[in-house]
Amino acid sequence: MGINPFDVAKKQIDIVAEEMGLDANLTKYLKRIERSLIVSIPIVMDDGDLEIFEGYRIHHSTVRGPGKGGIRYSPEVTLDEVKALATWMTWKCSLLNLPLGGAKGGVCVDPRQLSKKELERLTRRYTSEIINFIGPDIDIPAPDVNTNAQIMSWMMDVYSMQKGRSVPGVVTGKPVEIGGSVGREPATGMGLYYVIEAMCEKLNFDLKSQTIVIQGFGNVGGTIAEFLYKEGCKTIAVSDISGALYSPEGLDIEKLLEWTKKGNYLKDYKDKNYSLITNEEILTTKCDILIPAALENQITQKNANNIRCKIILEGANGPVTTEADNILFSKGIYVIPDILANGGGVCVSYFEYVQDIRAYFWELDRINKELKKILLKAFEEVYALSKERKIKLRTAAYIIAVSRIAKAIELRGIFP
Ligand code: GLU
Numbered sequence: 001m002g003i004n005p006f007d008v009a010k011k012q013i014d015i016v017a018e019e020m021g022l023d024a025n026l027t028k029y030l031k032r033i034e035r036s037l038i039v040s041i042p043i044v045m046d047d048g049d050l051e052i053f054e055g056y057r058i059h060h061s062t063v064r065g066p067g068k069g070g071i072r073y074s075p076e077v078t079l080d081e082v083k084a085l086a087t088w089m090t091w092k093c094s095l096l097n098l099p100l101g102g103a104k105g106g107v108c109v110d111p112r113q114l115s116k117k118e119l120e121r122l123t124r125r126y127t128s129e130i131i132n133f134i135g136p137d138i139d140i141p142a143p144d145v146n147t148n149a150q151i152m153s154w155m156m157d158v159y160s161m162q163k164g165r166s167v168p169g170v171v172t173g174k175p176v177e178i179g180g181s182v183g184r185e186p187a188t189g190m191g192l193y194y195v196i197e198a199m200c201e202k203l204n205f206d207l208k209s210q211t212i213v214i215q216g217f218g219n220v221g222g223t224i225a226e227f228l229y230k231e232g233c234k235t236i237a238v239s240d241i242s243g244a245l246y247s248p249e250g251l252d253i254e255k256l257l258e259w260t261k262k263g264n265y266l267k268d269y270k271d272k273n274y275s276l277i278t279n280e281e282i283l284t285t286k287c288d289i290l291i292p293a294a295l296e297n298q299i300t301q302k303n304a305n306n307i308r309c310k311i312i313l314e315g316a317n318g319p320v321t322t323e324a325d326n327i328l329f330s331k332g333i334y335v336i337p338d339i340l341a342n343g344g345g346v347c348v349s350y351f352e353y354v355q356d357i358r359a360y361f362w363e364l365d366r367i368n369k370e371l372k373k374i375l376l377k378a379f380e381e382v383y384a385l386s387k388e389r390k391i392k393l394r395t396a397a398y399i400i401a402v403s404r405i406a407k408a409i410e411l412r413g414i415f416p
Helices: 005-020 024-030 079-095 116-129 149-163 187-203 219-230 253-261 279-283 322-330 344-358 364-389 393-412
Strands: 035-044 050-061 067-073 102-107 139-143 211-215 234-240 243-246 275-277 289-292 311-313 334-336
Touching (some): 005 079, 005 393, 035 079, 050 067, 050 079, 050 139, 067 149, 067 344, 079 102, 139 149, 211 219, 243 279, 364 393
Parallel strands (some): 211 289, 289 311, 311 334
Antiparallel strands (some): 234 243, 243 275
């Protein structure tokens, strides 16, 4: 049995509850999932066979506003994984002080095995199954692992067709032509960049002379790799699901992105100066900044002792387990938690939602300025609290996020 991410999420609540001296009833309440929807998605495949897929949409908390969170397509998706991811979205939106709650969705499917038409049918049927669960003032989905702007377009179309009018604010991460926001696609990577830059400044590290390792080369990993490359930083290893490339001299990220954007795997890239290492080896490669930007539970008590870096910047959601977090802390490794580090995506999703509702669109410059302002404000608060109390950055981030939720619950009271 692998690690259950929802157990990790609940354990994190216990840790922060103890640190804050949170009331036991509130702690119990925070572990509660508001709503879980499980749907069965029947799809007629291109060859005429019927396949049934399982999908989920979870609302962890809408106490501070409508649910917000991505939808992932992956064969590893489980109900408990989506519950954990929805819970993390609650903390993320709260930490950034966005007027949104936490939600998440997923379909247990390997999208690489589907044709484009099958993918479209799956998305349309899934949207139709969850239609009463979503909406601009209920819950606003967005892209996550293996989903993208095209998938959001189909979702927006199904919802709009059912409502009899165009409703762009039902999902974010759409193409700009149909109400998407400029700057949304690179937003998570952009945010990671702002945060690591701020962290290096605090620690008096020169970002350009740090060696970097990135696990994951999709929208999040690929974008942060590109920003760092353009700034002249040296990334010595990157990975995708096929394996990892390593070069102590630094990788040519632009060429690698060109290669993977054509649908190729990193393992098939040929360069005599690069060696092929495994997805396990990449995590323990000696470097200054390690960016896990793939999936949850990558750094566990099994490999935490072998991690050799100064800072971990969590691009993915939940890549470090609670046991590993303690080991890393005792080794003096700074872990910049997911709910802060990768918050750029949901932040610009929020801007997209606001623009859709007001039907007034912003320039890229305004998006990036406001994104930076929100992320750096959260970063400063988290950093200051962690220094003041001598606690992990994660615990500090959770204290801030959970306090806001707890206050909202207290003010609203428990119905009836
Ligand atoms: N899936 C992204 C996340 O985990 C973005 C969610 C959103 O934009 O709503 O933060």
